[in-house]
Amino acid sequence: MTRIGFAYNQKPEQEEAPRVGGEPESARPDEEPPSSVVATPSPSATSAVAAIAASAPSSDEYAEWDSAETIDAVANALGALGEVIRLEANTDFPARLHESKPDIVFNIAEGLLGVNREAHVPAICEFFGVPYSGSDPFTLSLCLDKARTKEILAYHGVPTAAFALVRSMADFVALRSRIRAVHHVTSPHVVPSERPLHLPLFVKPVHEGSSKGITEKNLCRTASELEHQVGVLLETYRQPVIVEEFLPGNEFTCAVLGNGNDAAVLPIVGMNFDALPAGALPIYGFEAKWLWDRPENPLNIFSCPARIDEGKRQAIESVVLRAYNVLGCRDWSRLDVRLDAAGAPNVVEVNPLPGILPNPEDNSCFPKAARAAGLSYDELIQSCLRLAADRQGVALQGRRAPARKRRAVASA
Numbered sequence: 001m002t003r004i005g006f007a008y009n010q011k012p013e014q015e016e017a018p019r020v021g022g023e024p025e026s027a028r029p030d031e032e033p034p035s036s037v038v039a040t041p042s043p044s045a046t047s048a049v050a051a052i053a054a055s056a057p058s059s060d061e062y063a064e065w066d067s068a069e070t071i072d073a074v075a076n077a078l079g080a081l082g083e084v085i086r087l088e089a090n091t092d093f094p095a096r097l098h099e100s101k102p103d104i105v106f107n108i109a110e111g112l113l114g115v116n117r118e119a120h121v122p123a124i125c126e127f128f129g130v131p132y133s134g135s136d137p138f139t140l141s142l143c144l145d146k147a148r149t150k151e152i153l154a155y156h157g158v159p160t161a162a163f164a165l166v167r168s169m170a171d172f173v174a175l176r177s178r179i180r181a182v183h184h185v186t187s188p189h190v191v192p193s194e195r196p197l198h199l200p201l202f203v204k205p206v207h208e209g210s211s212k213g214i215t216e217k218n219l220c221r222t223a224s225e226l227e228h229q230v231g232v233l234l235e236t237y238r239q240p241v242i243v244e245e246f247l248p249g250n251e252f253t254c255a256v257l258g259n260g261n262d263a264a265v266l267p268i269v270g271m272n273f274d275a276l277p278a279g280a281l282p283i284y285g286f287e288a289k290w291l292w293d294r295p296e297n298p299l300n301i302f303s304c305p306a307r308i309d310e311g312k313r314q315a316i317e318s319v320v321l322r323a324y325n326v327l328g329c330r331d332w333s334r335l336d337v338r339l340d341a342a343g344a345p346n347v348v349e350v351n352p353l354p355g356i357l358p359n360p361e362d363n364s365c366f367p368k369a370a371r372a373a374g375l376s377y378d379e380l381i382q383s384c385l386r387l388a389a390d391r392q393g394v395a396l397q398g399r400r401a402p403a404r405k406r407r408a409v410a411s412a
Contacts, residue, residue: 002082002397004385005102005130006075007089007109007121009065064110073358077381078106081396094124104394105132106385110353115207115239116141118353133388135352139328143350146206146242149327156326159319159346161338162195162245165206166230175243179223195245202244203229205237216283219246247346249339252306254320255354255369257332257383259391263324265317266369270306275299295361302363304372316345323347331387334366356380 071086078084085100087093089109097105105125111117119137126137135143143149147165154160164175180196200221204214218233220226226243233241253269271284276299277292284293284301293299308316320335327350334354337345357364358377370380389396 002104002395003085003100003102004078004082005085005087005097005100005105006071006078007087007093007105007107007132008071008074009089009109009111010071011065011067066108066110067357069359070357073377074106074108074356074381077378078385080378081382081385089121093121094128097124097130098128102130104385104389104392104396105130106381106388107132107134108353108356115144118144131388131392131394133331133384135328135330135333139330140352143327143329143333143352144207146204146349147240149350150242152327153323153347156322158323158326159340159344161247161340161346161348162197164197164243165240166234166243167240169227169231169234172227172230176223179226197243197245199223199226200246201226202246203233203241204244205233206240206242208237208239219283247338247340247348249341249343250308251339251348252308252316252337252345253365253369254316254335254337255332255366256320256324256329256335257387259330259387260325263321263329265320266366266375267305267372268308268313268316269302269304269365269369270308272301272303275301293363295359298361298363302365302368304365304368312343312345319345319347323350327352330391332366332384 075084075086082103085102087096087100087102087105089111105121107121107125109118109121111120116123116137118140122132122134122140123137125132134140142152147163150160150163164178166172166175175197178195178197179201180198200219203218203220203226217229220229230241230243251271253271255266255269256263257266258264273283280292293301306313316337320337323335324333329350329352332354333350333352335350336348338348340346354366355364356366356377358367360368360371367377367380370377375383386396388394
């Protein structure tokens with residue numbers, strides 16, 4: 001029987017934080033795409049956000065790690081294809097990997113420390129010559145660096161918003177010369193890292209995922225707001241901050257399965273910000289996740305397949321697949337896309353270790369797209385492992401998940 005190593009990081013158990021009104025609060029999974037759009041929240045929404053912020057957990061250190069529920073669900077799915085060996089990605093991981101000698105490793109470990117943390121498990125697998133699923137160490141480190149990702153995309157002509165990288169407040173002096181209050185058309189030949197930055201702007205830590213460091217305060221309408229929030233993020237996360245020009249169009253999340261020319265985009269997930277309370281910022285960020293989108297009362301914020309015409313779908317899929325292949329993604333990834341003022345899709349972020357929460361009520365986008373394509377959760381996990389095994393010549397045994405009617409998905 002095939003020996004399948006399963007690499008993961010499990011969230012530590014935390015005490016429940018109180019909800020506004022005193023009811024128990026369990027943190028929502030934080031793995032959906034951040035947005036950068038303009039709106040003014042109502043006073044009631046602002047006061048509610050302030051109230052929940054005062055009682056919410058103060059640290060998002062483990063936001064990227066997986067719950068026991070997700071880990072068990074993945075292990076169960078893998079069990080149909082072989083013997084599953086759980087390998088938690090802690091300090092004992094190298095020794096246990098070497099001792100257990102799996103035929104292949106299914107990797108969802110996000111790591112904890114350093115800008116290359118998502119690359120630790122695959123790098124160790126390569127050291128021991130063990131095949132593994134997903135992207136290689138270089139791509140994982142590249143995609144965790146939002147600025148480097150955008151530079152590579154821009155070099156290859158993949159649309160992405162204008163941006164700047166601020167490593168310290170000393171950089172802000174030079175940045176001020178690029179800030180514009182009035183929008184002017186910029187030559188497409190000017191690379192995104194050198195274009196003027198038109199207010200409003202959106203800021204976020206450059207090396208974080210899972211919406212870590214993303215709140216409504218990150219939307220800056222003036223240069224003074226920008227300077228303040230950049231300073232806050234530099235101090236809090238101890239890493240450079242990326243400043244991006246906002247994209248005013250609709251937002252989409254795209255799940256990709258496959259490799260090279262065979263990679264395919266599953267049904268696109270669209271954001272329905274009309275589902276948010278009146279006066280709230282039209283983003284699926286801190287407020288929506290903590291206040292309004294609850295497992296017991298989920299918001300109808302996602303539509304899958306997205307309600308777009310065929311031309312727009314093809315345009316989004318084309319940009320997504322170009323980015324996927326340019327960055328060297330393998331087996332699966334989630335890419336976030338927003339439309340610019342002209343309606344053209346721009347890549348916002350790329351996540352080669354996508355969130356895969358098994359409970360449909362958790363609004364996890366990759367499994368949501370898979371369900372819309374006719375894939376069960378087990379089939380999604382098994383598909384990723386089979387793609388990795390086929391790519392590396394590893395024979396898998398065991399049974400397949402029960403067949404279901406599948407929708408066709410577009411391929412490059």
